[in-house]
Amino acid sequence: MYIHEDEGNQGYIIYFLNGDKMFVREIFYKNINSLKSMLKFIYNHNTQCREVVISSPVNDKIRFILDNPKTSQIKIKPFMMGRIINLENYLKSLDINSNLNLDANVYIEDQFLSENNGVFNIKLNNNKLEVKKVDSDYDGYFTINTMTQLAFSYIDIEEALLINDRKENECSENVIKLFNAIFKKKKNYINEYI
Structure with a gap:
């Protein structure tokens, strides 16, 4: 582990060396000076390591300060899976910070769990959701996969419509x-140590 701290600049990396490669398993920095210090630390290993692999969140700003991005590769590697097992209970468990009072019937398609498959009336009232399965027409349609992406905050409703090829x-x-x-x-950002 390398920890950088001076004059309010703080950060750390967790790394290991394997042959002629350095693997940075985790990187955290409070500002650009911390990041530059850690990159300098990594660069100082250039006699030992010919290649550096840095695992970082998809929105990390490191790619913007590399001197020569042509010699770098950026790969997105998802490593975690999640799934909503009980849509009704999941939605009821949420605390919503909104003064809106709305309801809609949403058809959810789940090919594996019949409890999640069907039309659900979702009602927002007093910052709580009331959810029940109904036999009714629906105002919108999503797969359970899209609902899971929404639940993990990976996408928003506009992106959900786009990736499901739905028009507004x-x-x-x-x-x-x-x-x-x-x-x-x-x-x-969820690292694999969890």
């Missing part, structure tokens, strides 16, 4: 407003 008019305005209140896209 195929999904009611209530569904869009409701899902905007429930699901917020975030920059998540």
Whole structure:
């Protein structure tokens, strides 16, 4: 582990050497000076290592300060899987910070779990969701995979419509407003030590 700290610049890397490669398993920095210091530390190993592999969040800014990005490769490697097992209970467990009172019928397609497959009435009332399966027409349609991506904050409703090749008019305005209140896209970083 290398820790950098001086005059408010803080950061660390967790790394190991394997032959002529350096693997940086985790990198954290508070500002650009911390990052530059750690990159200098890595560079100082250039007599030992011909190649450096850095694992970092997909939104890491390291790619913007590399001197010669042509000699670098950026690969996105998803390593974690998640799935909503019980959609109704998952949605009911959420605390929503919104003063909206909305409801919509959403058809969820789940080819493996019948409890998650069907039309659900999702109602936002007093920062809580009420969810029940109904036998009714629906205002929008999503797969359980898309719902899981929304749940993990990986995408927002606009991206959900795009990747499912849905036009906004195929999904009611209530569904869009409701899902905007429930699901917020975030920059998540979960390392594999968990």
